[in-house]
Amino acid sequence: MTGRHQANEAQKRKVALRNLAIVTSCVALLILLFIVSMNTGYIKLSPLDTLRILFGGGDDRENLILFDFRLPRIVLAILIGAGLAMSGCIIQGISQNALADPGLLGINAGAGLTVILYVLFCGANSFLSIFTLPFLALAGAGAAACIIYVLASQKGQAAAPLSLILTGVAVQAGISALTTVLAVKLDDSQFEFVAAWQAGSIWGSNWQFVLALLPWLLLLIPYVLMKARVLDILNLGDDIACSLGVAVRREQRGLLAAAVALAAACVAVSGGISFVGLVAPHLARRLAGPRHSILLPVCALAGAVLVSAADTLARASVQPTGIPTGIMVAIIGAPYFLYLLAKSK
Amino acid sequence: MSSILTKKLTVAYEENLVVDELDLALPHGKITAIIGPNGCGKSTVLKAVGRILQPRNGTVYLDGKDICSLSTQEVARKMAILPQSPQAPAGLTVGELVAYGRFPYQRGFGKLKPDDKKIITWALAMTKLTDAEFKDVATLSGGQRQRVWIAMALAQQTDLILLDEPTTYLDLAYQLDVLELLYNLNRKQGSTIVMVLHDLNLAARFADYMVAVCGGHIIRHGTPEEVMTAEVLRETFHIEAKIVPEPRTGRPTCISYDLI
Amino acid sequence: MQDCLAAKIEYGRSHRLQPVVSAKGGTPPKLNQTDKPNQAASAGKKGRGAAWLIIAAGPGLLALLMAFSITRGAASIPLSAVWDALVYFDAANTSHLIIVDLRLPRVIASALVGAAFAVAGAIMQGTTRNPMADSGLMGLNAGAGFALSICLAFFPELGYSKIIIFSFFGAALGAALVGGIASLRRGGATPMRLVLAGVAVSALLSALSQGIALCFNVARDILFWTVGGVAGSNWEQIRIMTPWILGALLGAIVISRSVSLLSLGEDVAKGLGLNTVIVNLLCFLLVLILAGASFAVVGAVGFVGLMIPHLARYLVGVDYRRIIPVSAILGAFLLVLADLGARSLNPPFETPLGALVALAGVPFFLYLARKYRRVL
Numbered sequence: 001m002t003g004r005h006q007a008n009e010a011q012k013r014k015v016a017l018r019n020l021a022i023v024t025s026c027v028a029l030l031i032l033l034f035i036v037s038m039n040t041g042y043i044k045l046s047p048l049d050t051l052r053i054l055f056g057g058g059d060d061r062e063n064l065i066l067f068d069f070r071l072p073r074i075v076l077a078i079l080i081g082a083g084l085a086m087s088g089c090i091i092q093g094i095s096q097n098a099l100a101d102p103g104l105l106g107i108n109a110g111a112g113l114t115v116i117l118y119v120l121f122c123g124a125n126s127f128l129s130i131f132t133l134p135f136l137a138l139a140g141a142g143a144a145a146c147i148i149y150v151l152a153s154q155k156g157q158a159a160a161p162l163s164l165i166l167t168g169v170a171v172q173a174g175i176s177a178l179t180t181v182l183a184v185k186l187d188d189s190q191f192e193f194v195a196a197w198q199a200g201s202i203w204g205s206n207w208q209f210v211l212a213l214l215p216w217l218l219l220l221i222p223y224v225l226m227k228a229r230v231l232d233i234l235n236l237g238d239d240i241a242c243s244l245g246v247a248v249r250r251e252q253r254g255l256l257a258a259a260v261a262l263a264a265a266c267v268a269v270s271g272g273i274s275f276v277g278l279v280a281p282h283l284a285r286r287l288a289g290p291r292h293s294i295l296l297p298v299c300a301l302a303g304a305v306l307v308s309a310a311d312t313l314a315r316a317s318v319q320p321t322g323i324p325t326g327i328m329v330a331i332i333g334a335p336y337f338l339y340l341l342a343k344s345k
Numbered sequence: 346m347s348s349i350l351t352k353k354l355t356v357a358y359e360e361n362l363v364v365d366e367l368d369l370a371l372p373h374g375k376i377t378a379i380i381g382p383n384g385c386g387k388s389t390v391l392k393a394v395g396r397i398l399q400p401r402n403g404t405v406y407l408d409g410k411d412i413c414s415l416s417t418q419e420v421a422r423k424m425a426i427l428p429q430s431p432q433a434p435a436g437l438t439v440g441e442l443v444a445y446g447r448f449p450y451q452r453g454f455g456k457l458k459p460d461d462k463k464i465i466t467w468a469l470a471m472t473k474l475t476d477a478e479f480k481d482v483a484t485l486s487g488g489q490r491q492r493v494w495i496a497m498a499l500a501q502q503t504d505l506i507l508l509d510e511p512t513t514y515l516d517l518a519y520q521l522d523v524l525e526l527l528y529n530l531n532r533k534q535g536s537t538i539v540m541v542l543h544d545l546n547l548a549a550r551f552a553d554y555m556v557a558v559c560g561g562h563i564i565r566h567g568t569p570e571e572v573m574t575a576e577v578l579r580e581t582f583h584i585e586a587k588i589v590p591e592p593r594t595g596r597p598t599c600i601s602y603d604l605i
Numbered sequence: 606m607q608d609c610l611a612a613k614i615e616y617g618r619s620h621r622l623q624p625v626v627s628a629k630g631g632t633p634p635k636l637n638q639t640d641k642p643n644q645a646a647s648a649g650k651k652g653r654g655a656a657w658l659i660i661a662a663g664p665g666l667l668a669l670l671m672a673f674s675i676t677r678g679a680a681s682i683p684l685s686a687v688w689d690a691l692v693y694f695d696a697a698n699t700s701h702l703i704i705v706d707l708r709l710p711r712v713i714a715s716a717l718v719g720a721a722f723a724v725a726g727a728i729m730q731g732t733t734r735n736p737m738a739d740s741g742l743m744g745l746n747a748g749a750g751f752a753l754s755i756c757l758a759f760f761p762e763l764g765y766s767k768i769i770i771f772s773f774f775g776a777a778l779g780a781a782l783v784g785g786i787a788s789l790r791r792g793g794a795t796p797m798r799l800v801l802a803g804v805a806v807s808a809l810l811s812a813l814s815q816g817i818a819l820c821f822n823v824a825r826d827i828l829f830w831t832v833g834g835v836a837g838s839n840w841e842q843i844r845i846m847t848p849w850i851l852g853a854l855l856g857a858i859v860i861s862r863s864v865s866l867l868s869l870g871e872d873v874a875k876g877l878g879l880n881t882v883i884v885n886l887l888c889f890l891l892v893l894i895l896a897g898a899s900f901a902v903v904g905a906v907g908f909v910g911l912m913i914p915h916l917a918r919y920l921v922g923v924d925y926r927r928i929i930p931v932s933a934i935l936g937a938f939l940l941v942l943a944d945l946g947a948r949s950l951n952p953p954f955e956t957p958l959g960a961l962v963a964l965a966g967v968p969f970f971l972y973l974a975r976k977y978r979r980v981l
Contacts, residue, residue: 011479096432099801104808151971162797166737166974169804170967173741173907177963180832184957195824199815229455233445239428242397244501245421245449274808290434291441318820327812327819334809338782341802342789 019294022287026301030078030308037074037312038066041322045070073205076269077311077325078304079213080202081276083266085303086224088277089284089296090259093231094252095164098282099341102263103274105168109175110144111137111264112272116179116197120190131212137268138261144171145260149253200273200326202311209269216265220258221300227255228292235290273326275333276303282340306332348373348408349394349505349539355402356386356393363389365561366403371554373504376531376538378552380545380572382582386561387541388429388509394539395426395507421449424505425498430514433482439493440478443468446500468499472526488519495526506530508540512547520544524551549573549596557581573597579605652922656931659920663934670938671716674945675708678952706839714838714846715944716937718899719909721850723936724857724929725895726910727917731864731925732888733784735796736915737973740776740896741907742800747807747814748779749900753830754814758821765901766845773897780893782806796977830904833959835944838902846898853894857929860887864925906959908966909936915973 038045043065045053052058053066084102091100102108114136122129148171152163183194230251233241241248263277280303281295288298307329314328349371356364363386371377371394381387392398394405396412405412407423425446433442446468447461457465469475472492477485482493491511498506508527512520528551530536542548548555548569555572557564559581565572574597578586584602591598676682682700690701722740729738740746752775756768763771787802788794818824829837863884866874874881899906913936914928921927939962947956 007479104801104804151975163974165797166800167971169742169800170970170974172804173963173970174967177957177960177967180957181960184832185954199812199819226454229448229451233448235434236442236445237428237431239392239397239426240431242417243395243421243424243426243428243498244445245418247417285436289436291437323816323819327816330808330812331816334805334812337805338786338802338809341798341805342786 019288019298022298023301026298026305029305030301033305033308033312034074037308037315038070040312040316041070068206072207072210073202073311074308075210076202076205076213077308079210079217080266080270080273081280081303081305081307082221082300083213083217083262083303084273084276084307085280085284085299086221086296087259087263087266088303089281089292089299090224090231090255090262091277092281093235093292094255094259096235096237097162097165098285099278099337100165100168101274101276101278102259103272103277104172105165106144106148106171106175107141107168107260107263108267108272108274109172109179111141111267112197113175113179113182114140115268116182116194119193120186130208133268134212134216134265137264141260141264141267142257144175145256147171149256196324197271198326199324200271200329201324202270213265213269216261220262220265224255224258224262225293225296227251227258228296231255231292231296232290235292271324271326273307273329275329275337276306279333279336280306282336348537350406350409351390351394351403352406353403354390354393354400354405356389356398357401358389362401363561364393364400367561367563369394369556369563369566371537371539373537374531374535375553376528376551377540377554377556378548379539379541379556379558380543380548380581381558381564385559385581387558389561390558391426391507391509391539391541392428395424396420397426397428418449421501421503423503424507425501425503426507427494427498427509427511429509431494433490433493435481435483437482438479439474439482439485439496440465440469442482442493443474443496443500446497446502449501464502465500468496471499471530472496486519487515488522491515491519491523492526495523499530503536505537505539508538510541510543513543520547527551545573545578546591546598549598550591550594569596573599578602652920652924652927656921656927659931659934663931663938667716667934667937667941670941671712674712674941675704677945678703678708678948710840710843711835711838711944712941713843714835714902715940717843717847717850718835718903718906719936719938719940719943720854720933721895721899721936722906722909723913723917723932723939724854725892725899727914727925727929727932728857728860728864728888728892729910730914731868731928732885733794733796733799734868734870735794735799736977737796737800737911737970739907739909739911740892740899741807741905742803742911744779744783744803744806744810745776745892745896746779746900746905746907747810748777748782749773749775749897750827750830750905751775751810751814751817752778753901754817754823754827757823757826758817761823765842769845769849769898769901772901773893776893776897776900777889779806779810780889830900832957833904833906834947834955834957835903836955842902846902849894849898853891853898854933856887856891857895857933858926860884860891861926861929864888864929865923868923868925903958906940906962908962908970909939911973912966912969913939915969 035047035050038050039047045062045066049058049062050066053062058066087102088100091102091105092098115133118133118136148164148167152167179194179198183191186194230246233244233246234248234251234255238248267273281299283302284295284299287302288294307325310328310332311325314325315322317323317328349369351367351369354364354367354369355362367390369390379387379390389398393400396405396417407415407420412420443465444457444461447457447464448455450461466475469478472495474489474492474496477489482490485493495511511523511527515523524547527538527540531538552569554567555569556566557572557577564581565577573588575586575588578584578588578599583605585605586599586602588597589600590596672684672687675687676684680703682704686700687704690698690704694705695701726739729740729743730736749772752771753768756763756771783799783802783806784794786806787798814827815824818827863879866877866879867881867884871881913932917928917931917935921931943958943961947958947961950956
């Protein structure tokens, strides 16, 4: 008996150490990316300069670049990556389909439609208007998600995973078409905004956007972490979850709502970025295993690393403007997704 | 001592009426096997009884109470259901999967209490999986994997276990392995077992009570001797069956059949 | 022999595409359920009649619709003027000029492209046995778009006849990626995996196209193809694309019997003596040509290949010898109507053609997803 108990404890220690190693590496990677990111772009700040400025030794111009442009931008990239990655992880758990992503399922498109309409007709200049963006995005994304859920469900049963995916793809196509129809009526500058949004350029890069996004993440992420075990069980299948006493439909709806809200809030400030919610959970799963209590945090970190890296690369690629981050994420993410599809059952 | 009773149970998928006004009383403390041809509604009956499907009409009574009036957690403490071909995500160990069986009894963050751990150890011992506790579920054979799911159902500590075709897709040896495990559970723990079985002879060999379903209706229910008859099989499966008592167990066995 | 083939197809079809309640793999079909041979034969007869009706009356009605379409637009032109312009063309008459230089090419382009997309979709649905196959969903449009962005960025002076070749290669790339990825695993290319692979490949190739367009400052040029429409059609384009499209349509009709056999399943077709490798290859080439040439003219218009084959199947049955020609005609109808709508809804602005077709296409796709949920 003691022998098994010891083996048990040894196993648990091994797992805990491994998880710690993963988290530490991710954080280290983020810090490295931060330094590299400072050194990229039209004006380069070397690592030593960065440290100097951070501790108050910079002149006005350097302070402006670091604290008002670069720092909020990378913080945003980290937050957006974390939020979108968690959103994808939840949707994958609910739909038991490892190939789900809020960008591919019309949720981002729905958020985009409302954000675009709002910015075009009201502009996004004041803090108040920026603050309301995530709410509007949530309205659009929520509407899209409701349509998907309703259309994919059958009377008396929870929505079948396959249905959710297919319906999502259809809704995505529909909303894109609608957005195109609206976009053609715009003048040049408005159209450029829409195009940039759809490509996923992190258009809002100052502290106001960070403050607008942060409350959403601070509220939703703890809720999701609390539901980690429920997600574990939903991932075993609706029937088994029902057998184990999970109120499947209610939990599905709650978790889906959280996923939609996370994606919507992120997309409101970043534009349409796909594939993070797809690729990050997969990476995380390979590193940390399928249990959501550790999977969700690692997933958030993986997403943060992915989007920060993509953002840095995007800014480094074409001077002086760089290409939209969403494009770079797609270029990194889509081949990995195709590789996963090729290997999956 | 849980008992299941259905009254006028009607289940439909969209427009297709699959189960039509079924009245069923499942004996507690016994092994019941539900048999019938493909598409006759036997899995549907099991799912409706297990509250996984909402019936169009009629009621399912668990211990005399309408199952809809009980919370899903309460039901989970009395009844465990194992669906067909369950899928475990990759990277899950046997111990972790069996631990999920304690979910209906857990609160908050779900830390396993010493009682929980004892039950899990017991479940693993019952299904002879003690040595496999830290192995990845995906690396096990089909038979072993099925035993893991049964261990999870055992960890749920219910009087009633429902299984939907637990032996389909398993090799012959593993089929017997699983059925003997369930038989022992019933005889030693007194668990009520209800299972949908594809193989008539295995059903007759292990069940105390059988229900033959066809087209959403019960053709016959009773002991294996009452159900495994040429007339019942003719009506249920449209075959002309030859039934003889099996030499070792004395249970009725279909040794051969012809088309009508 | 004909009835035998039709009966086989009816039987095979009815047991695969009908939503089945107990969806268990490998269950033999129920003997007491559906098609007896004479039922299949009578369904075949009804389909044949409808097919002949559509093939005979179709072109005539199409011509009338096209003529009507020519009369509508920013400047309304009477029908008589259309006849005059065609028969007694007068270069000095502005109405005649509008008709012949602007409207006629676009109407002809819509008809050709509609037929091409529809037939491409029909062939894809038949050979992949995926009821949701379509040039947009399977990555062909995105692939062609990617090739075009490369073309515009690096070879801006290329003539139309070379652009169309680029478009073929692009469509081939898209289709190969989607088909290849989806079928790499045991179980092959299920419709679900095809749809997912299609979405991912399309997203990747679109992102790459946009990236290239932004880097090389050709975003404005690419816009025309991203949005989709026949507005800029001219006789030059028509001259180049017509032989390709008509040739491929003819090829599709010739190969339609083999497609019927393939639609029963790869193994069944092999058992019946079909050389599936060659037929699959030929079908692939035909689809490329049809989708590629169409994209080069009209840009990203999806869902035509999704909807029309289903409509055709509903009207004339499951035999591809009838579905393919009927799809061509119905597809032409759809796009001419859609173009008419694009011009008339918000004059003098053009509503994007792709978006307009999507208006009908998306609900239809949702309906399909619902209908086939248990089978997929």
